[in-house]
Amino acid sequence: MFLLAFAGTIQPARAQTNQASPVNVIVNAGYEQRYLPGKSVPVSIILESTRAVAGDLEVFSLAPDGSSLVRAVPMEIPAGGRKQFDLVVPAAGLPTSRLQVSVMESGETLASARVELINTGRQLLVGILDEQIPGGIAGVRLEPTGHELRPAVVPPEWLSLGGKALQPLSYLILDADRARGLPEADLQAVFDWTVSGGRLVVTTRDPSSLDWLPQGWQSEWTQTGEGWQPAGTGSGRMIAGGSVSSPAGLGLVAVVPNAGPSDLAPVLAGLTPAPSSAGGFSDMFGAPSVDFELLGALSANAGGAIRLGWLVGFLVLYVLIAGPVNYLLLRRRGRKELAWITVPVLALLFSGVAYGLARGARGGLSVEQANVVFATAEGHASQRVITVSSGSGGRQRVDFETRDAIEPWGMGGFDGFGGAPVARRRQVVRLTGTGSQAILQTSPFSAGIAQGSLDESPGYLDSTLAWDGSGLAGTVTNRTQMKLDVVLISPGRRELAVGELEPGASQDVNLEASRMAPAPNRFDPFMVQPGGPNDESLRRALTGTAFSMLGAEHSFGAPLLVGFTREFAPALTVNGSRRTPKGPAIVASPVNVTVPSGTGGTLPAMAGRVEIVSVDGSAFLRGQALQLGDFREVVFAYRLPAGVSSNRVADAAFNSSFQGMGHRLETFDWGLGQWVEAENRGPGERVLPGSSFTEAGEAYLRISPQNEPYIELWGLDVQVNLK
DSSP: OHHHHHHTTOOOEEOOOOTTOSEEEEEEETBTTEEOTTSEEEEEEEEEESSOEEEEEEEEEEOTTSOEEEEEEEEEEOTTOEEEEEEEEEOOSSSOEEEEEEEEETTEEEEEEEEEEEEOTTEEEEEESSSSOOTTOTTOBOTTTOOEEEEEEOOHHHHTTOGGGGTTOSEEEEEHHHHHTSOHHHHHHHHHHHHTTOEEEEEESOGGGOTTSOGGGOOEEEEETTEEEEEEOTTOEEEGGGEEEEEETTEEEEEEESOOGGGOHHHHHHSOOOOOSOOOSBOTTSOBOOOHHHHHHHHHHTTTOOOHHHHHHHHHHHHHIIIIIHHHHHHHHTOGGGHHHHHHHHHHHHHHHHHHHHHHHTOSOEEEEEEEEEEOSSOEEEEEEEEEEOTTOEEEEEEESSSOOBOOTTOTTBOTTSOOOOOOSEEEEEEOSSSEEEEEEEOTTOBEEEEEOOSSOOOOEEEEEEEOSSEEEEEEEEOSSSOEEEEEEOTTOOEEEEEEEOTTOEEEEEEEGGGGSOOTTOOOTTSOOSSSSOHHHHHHHHHHHHHHHHOHHHHTBOOEEEEEEEEEOOOEEETTEEEOOOEEEEEEEEOOEEOOTTOOSEEOGGGSEEEEEEEEEEEEEETTEEEEEEEEEEEEEEEOOBTOOGGGEEEEEEEEEEEOSSEEEEEEETTTTEEEEOEEEETTEEEEEGGGOOTTSEEEEEEEESSOSEEEEEEEEEEEEEO
């Protein structure tokens, strides 16, 4: 059914083959072929064959330099048959991206097709599950970013691919009646996408009976003669058309009563625009960057690496024997000229002993893992990093339970002794019935590396913090089955210790405002403490990887709770053998802050949330710094915490610290309907007037270059003065 609807919106790519080819290839890639750089792209491929064909269907993500990442799917088609294959592939983290589909049999290409993907640019995709796109949405322009809404049909089978299939979308419109009929796994895919930053818009005739929606995303409603009205917004706030918007992890959920799909444009405009063109700190094919300290620690552990003390002692022994001892023995015998023979022989002997000892230390197969999880009660996102090593090297097969495995670009042979990663021009990941398989070619004394994700969440960190006028007070609860060492990381990247929490345990938290101020020397998770892989350095390396996974657009100004453990041991399969190695892991969860009615004072930066909603130019995250190159502008959105309406705001101050010269800082004044230059209040501090806030409690800030189009932004802290 969806193919007919899809055919009306895009032109599918067909194979460019000769007339003798027995296979016809039809490709539907992305949403109307649109993609977000560095994000995943859903693909549907239809194969029609005039004869029986058995082999592999290969989907290539192509980079401009000819490098490729290949998804290989086993396929078998009978004579006269027609089959459809649905999968998710990574798109290049570049302004342009291409996909190539090849049908392979016995090493030969029977047919192929190529698709040029289209960067969404200044458009925001609005996903719709219905086959008919409602009117009133297409072409709507959002202020103040200038983005344009573009509706796109979401094929039902793409939901079964998981939350990553929805990554190109900024919004998803979901009718409540339709949602009740969706499989539980499809609904979870929607929730995972929302928690990771999506905007879910729920339309309903009865908002009081949304039993399929997570409890934390619901509000209280009452029915009047004019329809349904919110009786209590909970952690949400009122937006256009009597709708309620609530935070959902890094995303938003809007419940819209009394409205049809054609009336949704004001609701979409009332939500914080979903981030656009801010791909985060990713490699060429969208795999989140893995901190090198983490890679070094894992590869050093793989196979029992040679310790520095042992190595130094061995070298000292060699120097003593080949030098003074050798010289004294030859002089005593009066045959010093034999040093021309004994020194090379000793060198070969010690080299052989060193090789044998190292091979023995790494003789068996060694597997290490690290995991990063971002989770709430409703959904999660995760990243697994696996290193595999053996003394003999060779071909290693790593199986994941999810279908998004990837061998990190340029990290196929990371040298455990500190050498540079080995780049690979063609990486192949095979998709199995329920998971994926990465093939690693390893050399002796080095570790092959693969990435994947977790099928299920291990739990989350729950928090309830309230502003009392002088600080934050509340509790943090460990909702996992692991003991976690928990810290709170503020938007200014200041670390605040919470303490060790047993599974299910809670800890009272009292934070004075002075402790939440931006740190003068904020930590950079990519610059860890010396001394090897201790707990602090591993936690910071994993936190840096988490920031990368979440993307610069979300992680730059989001306060997080981070719990660290060395005891996480999810199962994995290597070379057909199931293993459960313990390794370092973090569980990161957003901090929930409320402000009771009538409470005054100056809200600290971590009470609200800052997001990057638009980048015109290139951007990536390195540690806690946002690096912008050749950019025209970057727009940030600040969202007030729950319980604070815009009419309670006197004004706000925002502080920015960056490297670069000649940049303009502006705020959008809703009273004037235009961008205005922010007023200076003091060194590094600008004023955000009350007229900058919308009824939904949002304000927008813009940085644009006046001289050089480069900036390294280290902090953007907003402190709100309440009336």
